[in-house]
Amino acid sequence: MKVIKELPLSILHSCKLSLISGTSKKILSKEKLPVVVSLTSIEPRLKTLHLVIKSLIKQEELPQKIILWLNNDLKPKVPKSLLKLQSSLFEIRYSELNCSHRKLIHTLDLFPNKIIVTCDDDLIYRKEWLSLLFKAHKKKPNVVIGNKTVHINHDASSNPLPFKNWRQPLNNIINPKSFLPIGAWGVLYPPNSLNQKVTDVELFLKLAPKADDLWFKAMSLLNKTNSIEAKEKAREPIPIIGSQKVSLKKDNIGKDKNTTQWINLSNHFNLASLILTK
Numbered sequence: 001m002k003v004i005k006e007l008p009l010s011i012l013h014s015c016k017l018s019l020i021s022g023t024s025k026k027i028l029s030k031e032k033l034p035v036v037v038s039l040t041s042i043e044p045r046l047k048t049l050h051l052v053i054k055s056l057i058k059q060e061e062l063p064q065k066i067i068l069w070l071n072n073d074l075k076p077k078v079p080k081s082l083l084k085l086q087s088s089l090f091e092i093r094y095s096e097l098n099c100s101h102r103k104l105i106h107t108l109d110l111f112p113n114k115i116i117v118t119c120d121d122d123l124i125y126r127k128e129w130l131s132l133l134f135k136a137h138k139k140k141p142n143v144v145i146g147n148k149t150v151h152i153n154h155d156a157s158s159n160p161l162p163f164k165n166w167r168q169p170l171n172n173i174i175n176p177k178s179f180l181p182i183g184a185w186g187v188l189y190p191p192n193s194l195n196q197k198v199t200d201v202e203l204f205l206k207l208a209p210k211a212d213d214l215w216f217k218a219m220s221l222l223n224k225t226n227s228i229e230a231k232e233k234a235r236e237p238i239p240i241i242g243s244q245k246v247s248l249k250k251d252n253i254g255k256d257k258n259t260t261q262w263i264n265l266s267n268h269f270n271l272a273s274l275i276l277t278k
Contacts, residue, residue: 020148027057034136035063035188036114038204040103041121041183043074048240049269050081053090055124061131063117066090069102097201100212104189104198120184123237133139133188135229144227145188145218146181147234152217152262153178158272163258179227183213195209195222207268208261218265221274 011041037056043050043090049068056066070078072094095102104118119125129147136145153161153170161170166180181187197203198219208215220227266272 007085014037025116027062028087030062032062032064033130034115035117035130035134036107036111037063037066037117037119037130038069038107039067039071039119039121040069040100040101041072042136043077045083045121046074046077046079050079050085051124051240052080052119052121053082053085055126056119056130057085057090059125059130060127061134063130064114065111067107068092069095069106070222071098072096092103100207100214101201101204101206103183103212104216105201108194109199115190117186117188118183119186120237122240123184124240125186125237126234129186132232132234133186133230136232137188137190141190142193142225144181144193144216144225145230146179146183146189146227147185147187147230148182149179149227149229150182151175151178152180152275154272154276158276160259160262160266160272162256163262175275176226177221179229180213180217181227181229183216185233187213187216189216193223193225197222207217207264209259211261214258214262214265218269218271221271222269224274 039052053066055154056063066089068082068090070092075094078092082092093106104116107116116133117130120137133145133147150163151164151169151174153165155161169175169178194216198216204212204215208218209215216225
């Protein structure tokens with residue numbers, strides 16, 4: 001039912017974005033926020049990815065750079081609709097990795113002292129999306145900020161509950177260390193908010209190969225960085241119809257692999273002690 005309701009809105013915004021140029025002098029000359037926006041994608045979404053990029057280029061306030069990370073094998077398959085958007089603002093880079101973690105880890109290496117905002121590749125972002133995230137950052141400069149979060153809950157024995165029980169704080173008891181930003185709606189990472197292990201490819205492929213959000217949360221906990229949900233946020237991003245047929249969500253949530261991967265991370269790094277210690 002929700003997909004049917006979203007269809008007219010998705011078609012309308014997709015048509016509007018298809019008509020704009022992403023490389024006009026007016027756009028490229030706009031004053032920029034001190035932010036890098038970083039994302040990744042997969043082959044089934046390449047045909048509609050230009051709509052996502054255009055929604056980022058059409059923000060009220062622009063970032064200094066938008067970087068799209070793709071697997072090396074996709075280089076000959078990138079459509080013209082995406083290639084022609086490349087400019088001083090938007091660039092496509094390639095990686096040997098074939099996992100969603102590449103949306104952030106490579107950009108952290110390139111810009112270790114920059115604010116980095118991640119987003120997804122199957123959503124149209126509202127024009128106020130970036131400016132409101134940056135506004136939230138100025139109020140709370142030392143925390144990771146998500147437009148949407150869940151709350152990691154534990155049982156009486158300090159064991160993490162299944163991911164499906166993370167929607168709200170258990171018994172309405174809020175723990176500031178427990179908020180987990182959901183990447184799809186956008187997450188802002190200030191400089192030095194994540195532990196240096198964040199780029200340890202061998203380790204995250206072992207512990208959380210399909211759960212970049214969980215990996216980044218673990219890395220923030222290791223650096224004693226809290227996460228919060230933005231109080232003032234953009235309207236909900238608009239799904240691009242047909243772009244979500246292939247999704248990690250089906251495995252991570254549908255098959256409860258998020259729970260398994262968080263247990264891996266929690267056991268390896270003793271995360272419960274970091275979250276539950278006052």
